[in-house]
Amino acid sequence: MSDEGIQLMKGNDAIAEAAIRAGCTAYFGYPITPQSEIAAYMAKNMLEKNRIFIQAESEVAAINMVYGASTAGARAMTSSSSPGVSLKQEGMSYAAGADIPLVLANVVRGGPGLGSIAPAQSDYFQSTRGGGHGDYYNIVLAPKSVQECADLTYLAFDLADQYRIPVIVLADGMIGQMMEGVVLPPDRSLKDLPKRNWTAGHLPEREGGAGGPAVHITSIFLDPAELEARNKKRLIRYEEIKAKELRFEAVGYRTACNEFTGEGPDITLVAYGTSARIALGAKKLAEKEGIKVGLFRPITLWPFPYKALAKVASTGKPLLTVEMSEGQLIEDVKLSVYEADPSAPRAPVHLLAHSGGVIPTEEEVFEKVKAILGGAS
Known part of the structure; x- marks a missing residue:
């Protein structure tokens, strides 16, 4: 900073x-x-x-x-x-x-x-x-x-x-x-930016003297086998990103090295962006009435932190997806549930959705939490 x-x-x-x-x-x-x-x-x-x-x-x-x-x-x-x-x-x-x-x-x-x-x-x-x-x-x-x-x-x-x-x-x-x-x-000096040795026209260095041929950048590969090989090479990079660049926030759980410990809350809200801010407010309303509410917030939407959310789902406690769309994030929440330990109880997944610019309220989310839990704290 x-x-x-x-x-x-x-x-x-x-x-x-x-x-x-x-x-x-x-x-x-x-x-x-x-x-x-x-x-x-x-x-x-x-x-x-x-x-x-x-x-x-x-x-x-x-x-x-x-x-x-x-x-x-x-x-x-x-x-x-x-x-x-x-x-x-x-x-x-x-x-x-x-x-x-x-x-x-x-x-x-x-x-x-x-x-x-x-x-x-x-x-x-x-x-x-x-x-x-x-x-x-x-x-x-x-x-x-x-x-x-x-x-x-x-x-x-x-x-x-x-x-x-x-x-x-x-x-x-x-x-x-x-x-x-x-x-x-901090304001980064342009001199400190990563070097790009792949840009158009770059002459790669070769042993024994002159570089070349010059780099040519394209996305067209008319040979199907060559295109498939390029795609598969890119998929290897995607797997590296999935392994190294997952980011999420879990509120209401004790975590150690991204492993969730303890039984956790009665229900977990899953949301990102503005919806996560609203969910956090609903969590505070619930806690005033003795209801334990967790919040799982994916920060990287791709790669999505499936395994981390699966740890939450392994408790078998319900999940409530809060989103300002008609059920898009919930698809990844459901996939996370299927990542959970198959011997654990399957966590039910619920949805509170708005779209078109309508924003959910903290009170609305809290009422949905109470309805899911049957009013029990």
Whole structure:
């Protein structure tokens, strides 16, 4: 963390400032509510640092500019909101197919279609299941606060470079627009950024003298066997990410080395982002009446922490998924239950869902908890 102390910032501004401090050297975007402040912030501050900012003519153009800039060596980023991110999906698939690192911030709004400009979480499937065509994944980081908007965006650039993969920072309209105190990460010198020896035109060093041939970056492989081999090689990298980059928060459980100990609470809420903030408030309401409630918050939505949540499910106590979408996160919660010890009682999974920009309340979640538990504390 920097030594500048706490600053009051909007979530969108924290994403943008953290990107600059992480060494983002090229930003390409297009305004769309509720993420337009990211583009506006970058327009002012990137140019002041003599870095590249372009407001593209469309979201399609923006993602392809990011692709090109990254292949040339830039730490490149774009941002948008739900329908705009849909337009970027072909470019995201091309980036994955060519192993191009990039960062995309999606500040989600209600859908489908143009929908509303209110907060939602209905892009979960799009983000965690690739979104475009082909066999690929993106790393997906889900902040629940303005502080995490900064921290996870900063992290996103390093993960993108380390694994040569697109990384999505998946926020929502409430987190993007709210203002909170934040301690910003340090301003990284561009000289300290990871070296890229794979960029277009690079001449690899060879024993005994001159390098070559020059690196050619592409995602087209017309030989089916060659394409399958590339895909399988990428899957090995995905397995490495699953092993090393899982992130989650468990509240109400004693944990040691990600192993859950003790019987735990009467019920566990599973939520991310804004929904996790609401679930935490409902947990406090329940505890006033003597009901023990846990909260499991995935921070990496891909890779999803299946085994960690399976430990929770192994208690057999009910799980309540709270989400601002009509049952998307719950699919991964159910998969986690099937990861649980087969000799343990199967934990029942319940859903409290809203969509279109409707936000659940703490009281509503608490009432659902009481209904599931039959009113018993």
